[in-house]
Amino acid sequence: MTAPRDTETPAAVPAAEEIPAGRASLWRDAWRRLRVNRLAVAALFVLCAVCVTVVAGPWVTPHTYDAQDTALGAVGPRAGHWLGTDPLGRDLLARLLQGGRVSLLIGLSATAVSLLIGVLYGGVSGFAGGRADALMMRIVDILYALPYTVFVIILMVFFGRNFLFLFLAIGAVEWLTMARIVRGQVLSLREREFVEAARALGLGRARILIRHILPNTLGPVIIYATLTVPRVMLLEATLSFLGLGVQPPMSSWGLLIKEGVETMEEYPWLLLFPSIAFSATLFALNALGDGLRDALDPRTSRD
Amino acid sequence: MTGFILRRLLEIVPVLLAVVTITFFLVRLAPGGPFDSEKRLEPKAQAQIEAFYRLDRPLHRQYLDYLWDAARGDLGPSYRKTGRTVTEWVLLRLPVSMELGLYALAVALAVGMGAGLLAALRPNRALDHGVMSAAMLGICLPGFVLGPLLTLVFSLWMGWLPVAGWTTPAHKILPAVTLGAMYAAYIARMTRGGMLETLSQDFIRTARAKGLTEARILLRHALRGGIQPVVAFLGPAMAGLFTGSFVVETIFQVPGLGREFVEAAFNRDYTMVTGTVLVYAALVALLNLAADLAQAWLDPRARGL
Numbered sequence A: 001m002t003a004p005r006d007t008e009t010p011a012a013v014p015a016a017e018e019i020p021a022g023r024a025s026l027w028r029d030a031w032r033r034l035r036v037n038r039l040a041v042a043a044l045f046v047l048c049a050v051c052v053t054v055v056a057g058p059w060v061t062p063h064t065y066d067a068q069d070t071a072l073g074a075v076g077p078r079a080g081h082w083l084g085t086d087p088l089g090r091d092l093l094a095r096l097l098q099g100g101r102v103s104l105l106i107g108l109s110a111t112a113v114s115l116l117i118g119v120l121y122g123g124v125s126g127f128a129g130g131r132a133d134a135l136m137m138r139i140v141d142i143l144y145a146l147p148y149t150v151f152v153i154i155l156m157v158f159f160g161r162n163f164l165f166l167f168l169a170i171g172a173v174e175w176l177t178m179a180r181i182v183r184g185q186v187l188s189l190r191e192r193e194f195v196e197a198a199r200a201l202g203l204g205r206a207r208i209l210i211r212h213i214l215p216n217t218l219g220p221v222i223i224y225a226t227l228t229v230p231r232v233m234l235l236e237a238t239l240s241f242l243g244l245g246v247q248p249p250m251s252s253w254g255l256l257i258k259e260g261v262e263t264m265e266e267y268p269w270l271l272l273f274p275s276i277a278f279s280a281t282l283f284a285l286n287a288l289g290d291g292l293r294d295a296l297d298p299r300t301s302r303d
Numbered sequence B: 001m002t003g004f005i006l007r008r009l010l011e012i013v014p015v016l017l018a019v020v021t022i023t024f025f026l027v028r029l030a031p032g033g034p035f036d037s038e039k040r041l042e043p044k045a046q047a048q049i050e051a052f053y054r055l056d057r058p059l060h061r062q063y064l065d066y067l068w069d070a071a072r073g074d075l076g077p078s079y080r081k082t083g084r085t086v087t088e089w090v091l092l093r094l095p096v097s098m099e100l101g102l103y104a105l106a107v108a109l110a111v112g113m114g115a116g117l118l119a120a121l122r123p124n125r126a127l128d129h130g131v132m133s134a135a136m137l138g139i140c141l142p143g144f145v146l147g148p149l150l151t152l153v154f155s156l157w158m159g160w161l162p163v164a165g166w167t168t169p170a171h172k173i174l175p176a177v178t179l180g181a182m183y184a185a186y187i188a189r190m191t192r193g194g195m196l197e198t199l200s201q202d203f204i205r206t207a208r209a210k211g212l213t214e215a216r217i218l219l220r221h222a223l224r225g226g227i228q229p230v231v232a233f234l235g236p237a238m239a240g241l242f243t244g245s246f247v248v249e250t251i252f253q254v255p256g257l258g259r260e261f262v263e264a265a266f267n268r269d270y271t272m273v274t275g276t277v278l279v280y281a282a283l284v285a286l287l288n289l290a291a292d293l294a295q296a297w298l299d300p301r302a303r304g305l
Helices: A026-035 A038-060 A092-128 A130-144 A148-158 A163-173 A176-189 A193-200 A205-241 A253-262 A269-296 B002-029 B043-052 B059-071 B086-121 B126-139 B143-157 B169-199 B202-209 B214-226 B228-243 B246-251 B257-266 B270-298 B300-304
Strands: none
Touching: A026 A038, A026 A269, A038 A092, A038 A269, A092 A130, A092 A163, A092 A176, A092 A205, A092 A253, A092 A269, A130 A176, A130 B002, A148 A163, A148 A205, A148 B002, A148 B257, A148 B270, A163 A205, A176 A205, A193 A205, A205 A253, A205 A269, A205 B143, A253 A269, A253 B143, A269 B126, A269 B143, B002 B059, B002 B270, B059 B270, B086 B126, B086 B169, B086 B214, B086 B228, B086 B246, B086 B257, B086 B270, B126 B169, B143 B169, B143 B246, B169 B214, B169 B228, B169 B246, B202 B214, B214 B228, B228 B270, B246 B257, B257 B270
């Protein structure tokens, strides 16, 4: 009774491409296309490495992210402190790994929040159609026109620099595009035969939407979610850089860059290593997102 | 056309109303007021201050007063920076931000379109891959990474450019490059994509068949269609350039509206926050409108909308 996902997008397979014998599902097809994209595969590899390192790393490093050694002070990279230490004698590698945990956690959880709101809002709007749809999309249009970075800054200043609040605030402003994408998909999906069939079987509206229509929007949703993660991480880092995000002694990549800037003349490594880690991760996420878009939706080529 | 412009101008009104309403109540709902953290004042002085800033009136009354004043261009007195009204501060700071935004836009357009054209000339060759990788890198180097790195290299190590400030032309190079870099990267990708699409169309084949030179085909025929994605992007881009410069203005200590806003937010300067946000929102809306008009001018098909 599930929706016929396999046969959904015959147009997605370019005629010129050789179609292997047997039934290629959308996903196997996409994986095949992704595999030949060397940049995307490298990005996927880098991301896995980053994730494993920041998750497992803090258990392995001999120093903790907040252990100070003021007698040592700031020293450059050397044995025992591979990436050097900051003016308080804290090990940069340990802080970098912990910061990566925080940055990635915020990136993923805020994306999850935006995903949840965006998919539900867009799905309901597109499925309801008519006047409700017009009203809901008009609200999105108005919210789009708001300078949302400004609002996140206001929220952070006036309502405390709370960790949980940070990603809720970011997630709450990042859902708009997701809602638009899902709504567009749902609008065309709800006219399809399998929805009619589900309706004929007497299924409820909520069940049709959640079990049959939304799963079919997965492709664009995954693509956009992959591209949302770096945007969120960027916003978090910007806030932390302005002193509005993660607070010391906790660590995040944006905060480390901020601390690095303050002492960059004397201790340039404190700026360089966090910058490299942050930019490389953003690069990999964007490259993977682009690769996924090419693989899952070949009709829209690279912009 | 006039009807289109008028309708779009009218549509800006509810957006601005929403911005003012949200900001106004957001800052006032937050715990802690602008005069709380100071030493305790005498009740009489406190009452005087509250009367001066009209804080003694009921909230809905304050809101309506604010709307009425703002509609006439009066954004009220600043809570922290006495001597000038918010409107005067905005008029002082905004030109600096606009100047920075214009320089950054120039950098972004020159570098981005140049790189995108180069990449589109020989797609999928070494030059194309090089340019596109550089563009991807540019997208991943946010201002607060690029700015300090540029300062480190060109100011501290080389000593060629000043570290911060906004007085001589030399002061303006690093902020403009820092702010423009990410947009240059986006514009390069869009120019490449737009040009490739246009170059694959029939009228280009016709132009080639006529025996026109490649340069003429590119500049006279393909460019107009090829840069349309860039034009559509210009509205949001300019809005981003003029408003998203909090970080760059903070790094390079540029006395613009972005830094003023961040400072005001930190200081809980209600009127200054609301005023700057309102000006930002108005700017964004007007720039988006201007971009739509430019697009309609370039593409007759969009005019019917």
